[in-house]
Amino acid sequence: MDLWNAIVIGFKEIWSHKFRSILTMLGIILGVSSLVAMSALVKGMENGMKEALVAIGGLEKVRVEQQDIPLYQRHLEDQAIGSTIHDVYALQRSAPLIKLVTPEMRVMPGGGWGGGGTLITHGIKSVRDRVQLVGTWPSAIEMNQHVIEHGRMFNEVDDDNAWNVCVIGTGIRDQLFGSPEEVGHEIIPLGDYINVNNQPFRIIGMFQRYESEQDRKLRELERDMPKVTQTGPERRRGWGGSGRGGPNSWVYSWKNATIYIPLNTMWIKFRSGGYGSNSIPDPRLSSLYVKVADIDLLEPALQQAKNVMMHTHKGIEDFAFQTQENWSESITTSIRNARMSGGFISAISLLVGGIGIMNIMLASITERIREIGIRKAIGATFADVFVQILIESLVIAVLGGFAGIAASYGLVHLLTVMSPTENTPVITVDSLVLAFIFSGFVGILAGLFPAFKAARLDPIQALRYE
Amino acid sequence: MSLVELRNVSKIYHLGGEEIRALDDVSLDIEGGEFISIIGPSGSGKSTLMHILGCLDSPTRGTIQLDGTMIHNASTKELAGIRNRKIGFVFQFFNLLPKLTVLQNVELPMVYSGISSGDRKTRAMEALKMVDLENRSKHRPMQLSGGQQQRVAIARALVNSPKIVFADEPTGNLDSHTGEAILELFRRLSQEGRTIALVTHDPEIAAVTPRRIEIRDGKIAKQVDAKLAGLDRKIPETAPAN
Ligand SMILES: Nc1ncnc2c1ncn2[C@@H]1O[C@H](COP(=O)(O)OP(=O)(O)O)[C@@H](O)[C@H]1O
Ligand SMILES: [Mg+2]
Numbered sequence: 001m002d003l004w005n006a007i008v009i010g011f012k013e014i015w016s017h018k019f020r021s022i023l024t025m026l027g028i029i030l031g032v033s034s035l036v037a038m039s040a041l042v043k044g045m046e047n048g049m050k051e052a053l054v055a056i057g058g059l060e061k062v063r064v065e066q067q068d069i070p071l072y073q074r075h076l077e078d079q080a081i082g083s084t085i086h087d088v089y090a091l092q093r094s095a096p097l098i099k100l101v102t103p104e105m106r107v108m109p110g111g112g113w114g115g116g117g118t119l120i121t122h123g124i125k126s127v128r129d130r131v132q133l134v135g136t137w138p139s140a141i142e143m144n145q146h147v148i149e150h151g152r153m154f155n156e157v158d159d160d161n162a163w164n165v166c167v168i169g170t171g172i173r174d175q176l177f178g179s180p181e182e183v184g185h186e187i188i189p190l191g192d193y194i195n196v197n198n199q200p201f202r203i204i205g206m207f208q209r210y211e212s213e214q215d216r217k218l219r220e221l222e223r224d225m226p227k228v229t230q231t232g233p234e235r236r237r238g239w240g241g242s243g244r245g246g247p248n249s250w251v252y253s254w255k256n257a258t259i260y261i262p263l264n265t266m267w268i269k270f271r272s273g274g275y276g277s278n279s280i281p282d283p284r285l286s287s288l289y290v291k292v293a294d295i296d297l298l299e300p301a302l303q304q305a306k307n308v309m310m311h312t313h314k315g316i317e318d319f320a321f322q323t324q325e326n327w328s329e330s331i332t333t334s335i336r337n338a339r340m341s342g343g344f345i346s347a348i349s350l351l352v353g354g355i356g357i358m359n360i361m362l363a364s365i366t367e368r369i370r371e372i373g374i375r376k377a378i379g380a381t382f383a384d385v386f387v388q389i390l391i392e393s394l395v396i397a398v399l400g401g402f403a404g405i406a407a408s409y410g411l412v413h414l415l416t417v418m419s420p421t422e423n424t425p426v427i428t429v430d431s432l433v434l435a436f437i438f439s440g441f442v443g444i445l446a447g448l449f450p451a452f453k454a455a456r457l458d459p460i461q462a463l464r465y466e
Numbered sequence: 467m468s469l470v471e472l473r474n475v476s477k478i479y480h481l482g483g484e485e486i487r488a489l490d491d492v493s494l495d496i497e498g499g500e501f502i503s504i505i506g507p508s509g510s511g512k513s514t515l516m517h518i519l520g521c522l523d524s525p526t527r528g529t530i531q532l533d534g535t536m537i538h539n540a541s542t543k544e545l546a547g548i549r550n551r552k553i554g555f556v557f558q559f560f561n562l563l564p565k566l567t568v569l570q571n572v573e574l575p576m577v578y579s580g581i582s583s584g585d586r587k588t589r590a591m592e593a594l595k596m597v598d599l600e601n602r603s604k605h606r607p608m609q610l611s612g613g614q615q616q617r618v619a620i621a622r623a624l625v626n627s628p629k630i631v632f633a634d635e636p637t638g639n640l641d642s643h644t645g646e647a648i649l650e651l652f653r654r655l656s657q658e659g660r661t662i663a664l665v666t667h668d669p670e671i672a673a674v675t676p677r678r679i680e681i682r683d684g685k686i687a688k689q690v691d692a693k694l695a696g697l698d699r700k701i702p703e704t705a706p707a708n
Contacts, residue, residue: 005577016565374561377522378622379550379578381543459522463561 006388010395013364024360025400027353028442032404032435034349037411038342039434040425042335048423049331051212052248055255057144059324060099060295062302064288064309067320080318082284083309085263090312091290097301100291102143105135105263107197107270120259121195122176131172132258133196135266143289144255151190151205158204159262162269166196167205171256199269201261210255212248214423298323347438353400354442361393361450372454373462382455389451390444397443401436408435467534469629469661470496470519475528475538477514477684488514489525490684496630496663501656503664503672506681512665513634515681519663520553520632521545533629550578554623556633560615562607562622568594569603572622579626593621597651613644620651630661637671649674 014021053059066082083103091101107118118133119126138153140146154165173179173189180186193200211219292301302321309319365372372385380388412425477489488511496502496519504512517523518530521537522545530538533552537545549555562571572590581589594600597617607615616636623631633652637645653674656662664675672678676692 012565370561371563374563375574375578376546377549377555377561378575379546379626381546381578383543384546384578460517463557 003387003391006391007395009388010392013392014396014399017364020360021396021399024356024396025353025403027356028350028397028400028439029353029404029407031346031350031353031442032401032439033408033411035343035346035435035438036405036408036427036431037415037425038346039339039431040408040412040427041415042338042342043426043428043431044423045338046331046335047426048212048214049248049335052251053324053327053331055145055210055251056324057289057291059298059328060291061143061324062290062292062298063322064290064305065320065322066287067318069316069318073316076314076316079314080316081313083288083319084284084312087285087288087309087312090308091305094308095290095301095304097293097297097304098290099293100139100143100289102137102139102289102291103263103285104140104287104289105266106286107133107266119195119197120172120176122192125176127172127175130254130257132169132254133261134258135261135263135270137263140260143291146255146258147208148205149208150188151203153205154260154262159264162262162264162267164199164201164265164269165204165261166194166201167207167260168194168203169207169256169258170209171253172259173206174256196259196261197270207256207258210252212252212423215249215252217424298325346435350438350442353439354397354446357393357396357443357446358450360396361389361447362453364392365389365450365454368454369457369462369465372457373459373465376457376459377463384455385457386451386455389454390447393447393450394440394443397439397446398436400443401439404439405432405435467531468495469498469500469533470494471529471531472519473529475518475525475530477511477518477523478526487684489518491528492684492686494679494686496661498629498661499656499659500677501653501662501664501675502677502679503666503675504679504681505666505669505672506687508667510681511684512667512681514684516632516634516663516665519630520555521548546578550575551626552629554626554628554631556616556619556623556631556636558635558638560607560612560619560639562615562618564607566606567603568599568605568607568610568618571607571618572625575622575626589625590621593625594618596624596655597621611644612640613647616640616644616648617651620648620655624655624660630663631655632663632665634665635667636664637666637668645671 064083064087069077069080085103088101088103091098118131119128120131120133121127134140137159138155141148141153148167151167153167154163158165168189170179173187174182176194177183177187177189177192188206189203190206192203194203195201290301290305292298294301302323305321310317313319372380375385408427412427415425472492472494475489475492476487479486479488490511492515504515506512514523518525519532521532521540524545525538528538529536532548535548537548540548555561562568563574566574569587569590572593573586576586576589591600591603594603597620599614599617599621602610602614602618607618610618616639620631620633620636623633636652637648640648649671652662652664662675664671666672678690680687680689
């Protein structure tokens, strides 16, 4: 018997028991749709995490941190000068595997270096906490994946002259001038002055608003819809406007809270302003970022940078490289875990679906013992009957697979509607193919035993069967 | 060499320690083109004999040759092939597949012999023409009368041009008038040169065939052959086995 005939017979069998077949398929439908939906959720999660990783500067960005001097060099502690602008120049000169070097200098309240209690005011409004006030070079834009939406970044001239200019993130604007949501229109405070630790700075540029793809969509959706009147006391939802978003939203609010000023301005206006215990100009940078030219050459590039810096640091290893590899690895791990548990659940529901198919196939061959006897009497072989039953089982499973794929689109849509703050689930072709193959596999597996039972029937017994 | 040669065939069943000899040392020849009946009371072993002759069952002892092939020790797969190409069955309860149309039922043996669907249709229509049912090809078996259903079954038995057709009580489920018509059809097919074996418990039906083999308790009790001994003259069994 040819295969086509067997498939046609399979469809006829299913058609003649429509309700029963649909009930049977339900198991496969659930299994397939949960498999696809799970993997879509995981994919969405992965996209969100990768998006955040890129927003923070990508894997190519490596921070050079200060580090305690190793024990065997402790006696040289007074000669350890930390990272300085000379490191930046040296790296630019002698480390060709490093594409970009950007220095960063931060102030600390009451002397010292770092971030924290910077006070920024405009009129009566002020921001204090979580401001990222950074003195840096224009290349910080490229290093940290910033986009200037209004105005411009400061340039070498601003830096050379140590002018009081700044470029701000929208989070700062929201706090000092009002967010578009509160004001009703977008305020672009170019040319306005703000006070940074009591010194006036002119705003010459503003970054775009950083947010995850998901948050942006949500915000646009809300803007297009009539505003829901808020009940209860007015409340602010966290820093930087949204306060929504997944576990990586801190990346975006952190970026939105940035204020960039020229490195020299930072150095002269704040460092020489009497902070610290001595008044000797200290060229120490709080941190230093390098971007490697090629992520595949991360290892040699860092070795190169280390060699250069060991030289400028007179052999004292008071620095270390901090990569995003850990983060990237933890993304990979959590994705793998999510995929595993999702796959496990789906596999169980597919298994249950398979048991349903086997059950119905067993019932079906019991009903058709006489038919099988007749077929054998007129010449059907063991293989003919075996293949026929197996294909019937496969047809149920594959139809269920198709229906399951259709259902998975509905399921994913439902998930998106129910919980819009999560990363948008993305249905991948891979998961569709996988789910489909799995349903076929389950169909064959479930059909094996009934097919064997049917094919082994003795035609005489089968013909005598009432 | 005869078309069918049965030598010392026995079929023994064991039921709870008891031995049932459904066939007991049967030897029998059937020539090509013969029209025979196998007759005997219920339980005498007619069906068992037919199943063994028809390759549905294997004997416990003895040898069988069918159309040049020794089938008593053939594999189930070989037996299926022989049933498909060399043997046609007609059953008491028609045994048509209710979900298929008349035409599809007749096509079924050819499905298992790997004939293309175009050829299947034309040959199935020819077979239906032989039993005067070509205008019912699209009907379902349930839409036909008993006699018509049995004619469809006969068409199905003939469609692969078998060497021999076995009919087990083909009129047993029909009224006498319709039964007559079916027997008439068998006689016509026999005259066209086909080999047909009727299995029946009814002497009146057996009287239709020139040669009659009477079975009792699994043994051949006597054989009557009109050709050899003149019309309807009973002759004693030629070679009693024991
Ligand atoms: N599968 C079987 N198991 C046990 N006994 C059987 C089986 N098939 C047939 N028999 C016995 O063999 C004998 C012959 O049966 P059968 O050939 O069907 O008789 P008939 O067709 O002449 O009525 C009967 O006694 C029957 O009970
Ligand atoms: Mg019988």
